[in-house]
Amino acid sequence: MDKLIIAGREFSSRLLIGTGKYSSNKVMADSLHASGTEIATVALRRVDIDNPADSMLAAIDQKKYLLLPNTSGARDAQEAIRLARLARAASGINWLKLEVTPDPYYLLPDPIETLKAAEILVKEGFIVLPYINADPVLAKKLEDVGTATVMPLAAPIGTNRGMTTRAAIEIIIAQSNIPVVVDAGLGLPSHAAEAMEMGADAVLINTAIATAADPVMMAEAFKKAVEAGRAAYLAGPAGVKFKASASSPLTGFLRNE
């Protein structure tokens, strides 16, 4: 399979995995392994000082996986920038999944604050992977300010509804010069395959794996679906049967010379 290249770094896997909502660190680690992923997203939270349990970070082998901190919880650009700086201080990693979600119900990304934050963070040296609604104009504006990817959502996060924004993501893929990672809302391996067949460069999955009855087995199913979808995209899909028409109403004039 061809390599995924983000900000000059090569990845063999085109599946990014979110680490939230797992029943245990062990199941999370086993799922990461089964998925074949090389990029795992993590969030930042305050330590519960009355009950400082062990950090989950120990469960993620950072030699195998690139840690991709996100800015979840940020409600505006300023909060996202603060979280980004904290994430870099905590991990030494300048990769960042930028998400700004002012609404507490659907967690839909704020396009204006995201663009503002992206512009500043790119200047501060971050490799920015912004989570966005499937908005082609926003995607181009983010590319213009120097983000490493765009990550349009397929459906509201956690809904598992599949490629509900397909028509807009088609345009984003057609216009983008940076990798397009379809994020959020992909509930089944077939949804991931659909995104990859369309020409998405990668997908990010969290809820669909973490909340499956058997997350490890589902992680492997997504791995296969992403590979199959990418291969189908590269192979060039066959069309529906072509039917020739006998008459030539449009081009007949070419023969009447």
Added chain:
Amino acid sequence: MNNSIIEILKQKQLDGNGEKYIERMNSISQADVELELSKVNAAYSLERLMTLISPAATNYLEEMARQARQLTIQRFGKTIQFFEPLYVSNFCINSCRYCGFNRKSDAPRTRLTIDEAIADADIIASEGFRNILIVSGEDKEHIGTEYLTKLAEKLRQKFATISIEIYPMSQEDYHTCTVAGIDGLTMFQETYNSIAYKYYHPAGPKSEYNFRILSPDRAASAGMRRLGLGVLLGLCDWRVETLAMAEHSHYLMKKYWRSQVNFSFPRIRPALNTPHDYKHLVNDADMVQMMCALRLCFADSGITLSTREPAKFRDNLINICVTQISAGSKTNPGGYTTEKDSLEQFQISDDRTPEQIAQLVKSHGYEAVFKDWDRAFTK
């Protein structure tokens, strides 16, 4: 990702005679073409375009025309845009072997003062046109940013869009033009084959292939909304030229997403004092195939057909995939106001009046659009 079009064409070996592509296109089968035509709304790829312009696809012209027509109506509606060229100077310091403005041509030269140009433009406006294209030979001393700025500021009062088809400029000069209200650039590369380019443009500033090919980049960076590409059909193998032009267009569309790419299809026509021994002349069927193939790869690109083409050919193509036509065009400076015998750039073939052509467009069930956009909304 950040390669320039020069590097892209070099890497893909599309800046030469494209031998390997000719070989590959010759091996494309009818089954390959049928497979390609069965894909609905497929995106551009070099492979798709090669299949659609291959010799095998000549047997599927009717189906290509049918799909091209459907796609054009779907994206543009049943409308045809009208525009008219305004030739302001036929002085030229270039030596293009195919052109009537060639500096070695001893025919009389004319350049219009601003007032003379406005007089021609008034006639164009009175015919109903609201889209105008300023055309000039490479006459930098006279037709510079100062002239263009002054002219554009006057034209703005009467025309909704103003484009230029002149020599390549710096980004700064393009910016000056856009500020003055010029919002479209037409810059035909003539040929993407850099060796043939050198041959056909032996001297003068136009001999600089790289500076010319990067003009749309500079213009788009300066804010031009429409970028017109074209190859002079007849200089080199049309199939290879189509692939190179498509790569150029694809690159521009992705990089300058605010600008619209338009394709033109200038065919070599007899001009004064130029030789007539072109080996790659393009016939009507070739040209229809080329236009339809580009439409099937670029659903949203403008396709322009000028009065170089005969009336009957234009009438048929209106029904397939053309979105813009010129009408009533004079290709000599001052041609609208006087009958004076100044040097024409080329001979036109469709000499019907704009009104006659508009009538014909209507008879096909299309609306003839003299303007579709008002500057007042953006300036």
Added chain:
Amino acid sequence: MLKLKINGQEKEFIESDFPQTLSALLAHLSIAEETVVAEVDAQIIERKNFASEKLKPNSQVELIRFVGGG
């Protein structure tokens, strides 16, 4: 009593127990240094400076770490 605001909660210390440095505070809370990032009065403190970062009464301390997230 001397106070610190830690992750939004007020903590009171008798004067002799007041943690003089960030490292001392983390030890007091039984939190491993390598698992957290800290802000003192809205300034990010590099981990290598935890031991030298002096705490003053009424400082606001934020202790943050990575958790699972998508």
